Amino acid sequence: MLVEVAPLWPIFLSAQSQKQPLVLATLVDVKGSSYKKPGAMLLIEKNGQTHGLLSGGCLEADIAEHATSVFDTGVSKSLHYDLSDDSIFGLGAGCDGQITVLLQLLHDDYLPFAALNPLPNQAQNTKLWLNHQDNSWPLGTYAVQQEEQQLFSNLVSWHECSQHTTALTYTKPPKVAVCGAGIDTSPLCRILAELHWHGLTFDHRAGMLNPKKFPTQWQCFEQQQLSEQVVQQDINAVIIMSHNINRDAEYLRQAFETAVPFIGLLGPPQRRDKVLAKAGLTLQQTAAQLHAPVGLDLGGRLPENIALSVAAQLQQHFFKR
Numbered sequence: 001m002l003v004e005v006a007p008l009w010p011i012f013l014s015a016q017s018q019k020q021p022l023v024l025a026t027l028v029d030v031k032g033s034s035y036k037k038p039g040a041m042l043l044i045e046k047n048g049q050t051h052g053l054l055s056g057g058c059l060e061a062d063i064a065e066h067a068t069s070v071f072d073t074g075v076s077k078s079l080h081y082d083l084s085d086d087s088i089f090g091l092g093a094g095c096d097g098q099i100t101v102l103l104q105l106l107h108d109d110y111l112p113f114a115a116l117n118p119l120p121n122q123a124q125n126t127k128l129w130l131n132h133q134d135n136s137w138p139l140g141t142y143a144v145q146q147e148e149q150q151l152f153s154n155l156v157s158w159h160e161c162s163q164h165t166t167a168l169t170y171t172k173p174p175k176v177a178v179c180g181a182g183i184d185t186s187p188l189c190r191i192l193a194e195l196h197w198h199g200l201t202f203d204h205r206a207g208m209l210n211p212k213k214f215p216t217q218w219q220c221f222e223q224q225q226l227s228e229q230v231v232q233q234d235i236n237a238v239i240i241m242s243h244n245i246n247r248d249a250e251y252l253r254q255a256f257e258t259a260v261p262f263i264g265l266l267g268p269p270q271r272r273d274k275v276l277a278k279a280g281l282t283l284q285q286t287a288a289q290l291h292a293p294v295g296l297d298l299g300g301r302l303p304e305n306i307a308l309s310v311a312a313q314l315q316q317h318f319f320k321r
Contacts, residue, residue: 001039001170002126004052006118006196008043011051012110021046021107023067027054028132028168032097034083039128039168041113044103046071054101055083067103076104076140078132102132104140112142115151116170120198120217121233127167173197174318175235177226179251180242181208187307188239189214195311200235202226204247223247227254237262237314239294245271249278256286262317264294264310 015022025042027034035056042052042060044067050060059081070077079101106113112128124146131141143153145167174197178185181203192199193215200219203209209220221229229235238255240248240263248265252275255263263286265272272292276283283290295309296316 001168002116002118002123003173003196004040005113005116005170006173008041008052008113009118011043012106012113015043015045015106016110016114019107021071021105022110022113023070024104024106024113025054025063025067026102026104026130026168027099028102028130029100030097031099032084034097034099039170043106043113054099055081059101063101063103070103070105074105076102076138078102078139100132102130102140104130104142112144115144115146118173118196120175120219123172123198125172126170128170129167174237174314175199175233176314177202177230177235177238177255179203179223179226179238179240179248179255181205181213181220182241182243184303184306185241186213187304188241188310189218191307191311192314193218195315200229200233202229202251203242223250226251227258230255230258230260235260236318237264239264239266239310239314240275241266245274245278248275252276252281252286252290253279256281256289259289261289262291262314263289264313265290265292266294266306266310268293 023044025044027036027038027040030038036054040054042050042054042063044050044064048064050064054060054063063079066077066079080098082098116126117123127145129143131137131139144151176192176197177200178188179202181201185201189199189201200221201209201214202221202223204223206222211220214220230238238260240251242248242251252263252265265275291313294313295306296312298309298312
């Protein structure tokens with residue numbers, strides 16, 4: 001879920017640096033079908049410009065209109081939309097659900113949004129409680145819990161609020177290690193960065209690990225550091241594509257020993273078996289982790305086609321499809 005916050009983060013940082021207020025619109029409840037799920041967020045500037053989506057584009061302008069009063073008064077506001085009634089907007093969106101959106105002013109400490117840092121090595125699994133219906137506390141009262149500890153709140157304890165409303169959950173973006181820094185790894189790194197996932201590249205050649213070759217905030221390490229970084233950084237998947245059987249075997253050995261849940265190995269089954277033999281491993285030993293050949297069968301032979309197939313399989317794996 002923090003991947004949905006990531007596109008909004010630069011907007012927040014810019015407003016924070018200029019001490020400009022924002023209104024945060026959060027989708028807090030859904031009944032039936034909707035374009036977005038609870039936890040989705042929209043940032044609204046004082047001039048009415050919006051960033052993000054809470055619908056397919058049919059509600060954002062109306063939400064921005066309501067944000068005007070929140071800027072003026074500082075008082076949070078709850079909005080309810082019945083998307084099954086097409087007479088309201090007349091856009092034929094096709095969603096039949098009902099959604100509730102909470103608007104609240106962000107300024108000074110910019111909480112609770114400021115607690116949802118999606119950046120590499122700063123993102124944490126986070127639970128956010130927002131009061132949008134209980135009269136015991138003012139609308140917009142919040143509490144934030146990270147690593148089972150309450151870090152931020154106004155007015156309430158986590159125990160109090162969690163008894164009343166289900167918290168919104170924001171999980172860390174997937175973190176993927178790409179082993180090999182050849183020219184065909186660049187498309188994969190770019191796709192993963194576009195998804196707002198976190199990434200690392202490993203290679204035995206220090207000269208290939210120039211940060212300028214990789215997306216912003218991408219991390220680079222030498223080959224022997226793989227197992228250490230998988231553990232330290234809680235890496236979720238390792239993709240092995242160095243195109244050298246001996247080096248791939250070493251990457252596979254290191255990855256297998258860390259028990260990382262997803263190991264992808266590029267190349268046909270015959271090559272996979274050679275890499276396994278070099279690593280001193282068997283297909284049966286690695287069956288729970290190893291995906292080889294890695295990538296969904298989407299067709300195409302270009303590096304970009306292969307990158308897309310690998311990213312698609314990772315998407316399927318992380319989001320349990």
